[in-house]
Amino acid sequence: MAPDASAALAVREKVQQFLNAAQTGNLDLLKKLAKQLDDGKGLAQTVVDVKDANQRGALHFAAREGQAEVCKYLLEELKMDVNTQDEDGDTPLTHAARQGHTALAKYLVDHGADPSIPSGLGTTALHHSAGTGDIELLKFLLSKDINVDSQSDAGTPLIWAAGHGQQDAVKVLLEHNANPDAKTDDDITPLLSAVAAGSLACLELLIKAGATVNFTAGGATPLHIAADIGSPEIINCLLQAGADPNAIDEDGWKPAQVAALRGNKVAVEILLPVTAPIESIPEWSVDGILQHMQERGKEEGQNKKAVRSNELKDSANPERSLPEVSAEAKSKAAEAKARADDAFRRKEYMAAVDAYTQAIDFDPTDATLLSNRSLCWIRLGQPDQALADARACKALRPDWPKACYREGAALRLLQKFEDAANAFYEGVTLNPENMELVTAFREAVEAGRKFHGTQQQKES
Numbered sequence: 001m002a003p004d005a006s007a008a009l010a011v012r013e014k015v016q017q018f019l020n021a022a023q024t025g026n027l028d029l030l031k032k033l034a035k036q037l038d039d040g041k042g043l044a045q046t047v048v049d050v051k052d053a054n055q056r057g058a059l060h061f062a063a064r065e066g067q068a069e070v071c072k073y074l075l076e077e078l079k080m081d082v083n084t085q086d087e088d089g090d091t092p093l094t095h096a097a098r099q100g101h102t103a104l105a106k107y108l109v110d111h112g113a114d115p116s117i118p119s120g121l122g123t124t125a126l127h128h129s130a131g132t133g134d135i136e137l138l139k140f141l142l143s144k145d146i147n148v149d150s151q152s153d154a155g156t157p158l159i160w161a162a163g164h165g166q167q168d169a170v171k172v173l174l175e176h177n178a179n180p181d182a183k184t185d186d187d188i189t190p191l192l193s194a195v196a197a198g199s200l201a202c203l204e205l206l207i208k209a210g211a212t213v214n215f216t217a218g219g220a221t222p223l224h225i226a227a228d229i230g231s232p233e234i235i236n237c238l239l240q241a242g243a244d245p246n247a248i249d250e251d252g253w254k255p256a257q258v259a260a261l262r263g264n265k266v267a268v269e270i271l272l273p274v275t276a277p278i279e280s281i282p283e284w285s286v287d288g289i290l291q292h293m294q295e296r297g298k299e300e301g302q303n304k305k306a307v308r309s310n311e312l313k314d315s316a317n318p319e320r321s322l323p324e325v326s327a328e329a330k331s332k333a334a335e336a337k338a339r340a341d342d343a344f345r346r347k348e349y350m351a352a353v354d355a356y357t358q359a360i361d362f363d364p365t366d367a368t369l370l371s372n373r374s375l376c377w378i379r380l381g382q383p384d385q386a387l388a389d390a391r392a393c394k395a396l397r398p399d400w401p402k403a404c405y406r407e408g409a410a411l412r413l414l415q416k417f418e419d420a421a422n423a424f425y426e427g428v429t430l431n432p433e434n435m436e437l438v439t440a441f442r443e444a445v446e447a448g449r450k451f452h453g454t455q456q457q458k459e460s
Contacts, residue, residue, distance in 0.1 A: 015037065018058065019052060019057075023062070024065070034050075043078065048081075054087040054436070057086075059080055059092045060090070060095055063092035063093070063108065064095035064098075065099070066096065066101035066104050075111050082111055082112045083113060083117055085117070089119035089121070090119045091113065091114075091117050091119075093105055093109065093115060094124065094125055098128040098447070102136050105140075106137065115141050115144055116147065119152075122150070123152040123153075124157075125137070125141055127152055127157050130157035130160045131157075131160040131163070131164045131169075132166070138169055138173075139172060142176050148173060148176045148178045149178060149182055153381040153383060153413070155188055158180070158190045161173060162191070162197065165194075165197045167202050174209045178190075186217060187217035190211060191207070191222055192217055198229060200233045207237065221255070223239070223245065224253075224258050226255070227256070227259040227262075227264065230262060230266070230267045231267075239274065245275045254278070256275045257278070259271055260290045260293035268286050268289060329362045333362035333363035336355050336358040336359035340354075340356040340358075340373075343355055344375075349379045350380060352372075353376045367393045367396040367397040367403065370392050371402055371403060383413040386406070386409070386413070387414065390406035399430060401428075401434055401437060404424065404437070405424065405436065405437055408437075412447070417447045417448030418444075421441055421444035421445045424437055
């Protein structure tokens, strides 16, 4: 190995050891490595400059793992910026709140952390404390005059709390005048989130606060969602609050039909008496609607199976389905990509999306373009589009670890932690030495365990 390459490798190893020391709370080792890494810029600046591929520094790692002594050293002795943001826009406070390190999060706020700073997706510490049910931190943050209805890509803190079945958090937020009818861009409200989470307690609190029960989101009403899930308690609660049993969804079905399609007989028994008869169903009875909808379901299932079969045939022979790309088209794609790359560097992400889209139109076989556009969507706070591009990228290059990383990152932002962990793990199997993927996999597993564990504790 050449001397320069050997020296660079040694530096990278020390950087990794330094960040690991922050993560594990080994303050003595962290100080020692910081001195070794200092190339004359001074200890404080050296520590600020040492970051991983996701622009996370020692303070981010220490906060994420609840290492209070390391945080105190970095803030009180080295005077680091407590509001430093990583590639995802997360501050140390956001990391601490996400992992439930209540005391440390409060310390960070007391030492200048701004709880209103949003991540790239708009999430704040308030969202995470609401989602995990950390009532102590939630009340503390609300006492700092933070916006109770701060919007993120996945909604307000109240939507997060309701969506995770955090009854106490919902109560606290409503007491602080959180809007029970706040909506995401997809028209998801706290009430709909509570229904989807199967949380009767949250639903009752929201209805008492005046939340609207009759609205459509994604082509369905909350009662349609409840009928699909089949919870008798939630269906009855919605009906008592005035939910319309005759509303139709995007398929033209009423809630009773949705319940019958799923074979939820108890739900059908509740809904049928309050539903106006449907002419297309010959026998208007519980058994009659169940039989009719089950037959409809089989027909639709066969149609979907045929469509899926054709899709699988195409994916089994990608070379046959991919178009030929001329040299001229590739040249134009390269020009568009160059414009997109420049826009990305200027943080003009929407302009970058437009240019990458032009490049993809010229050359739909280039997986790199889809990967880059997926990252732009993430920066714009659009995880659904990011996931679509990541999966399209993965379809083109299933053996590319970065495609797995892009898919996992989008799933993680959608809070689908188990799916995210699976995507990251698939990338790890392709490249076991990729520490970025290994770390992302571990974080997704831990985040999923945290959320599920909190929910189980509340239910028990």
